Amino acid sequence: MMEKAMKIWAEKMMARTHKAVKIYQQESQKKQDMTPAQWNMLYGKYLLDMDEAI
Secondary structure (H helix, E strand, C coil), X not given: CHHHHHHHHHHHHHHHHHHHHHHHHXXXXXXXXXXXXXXXXXXXXXXXXXXXXC
């Protein structure tokens, strides 16, 4: 029972992470001329979830 719950949880986290990365990549391609501070803000906005998921 526990293994199944863990597997479902892991799959949900992977999907969420994948979505966050995809959005981040799309946003970063739109904004090629950003300053490092702006990059960090964008990273923080989308990839903080990813860091938690890892």
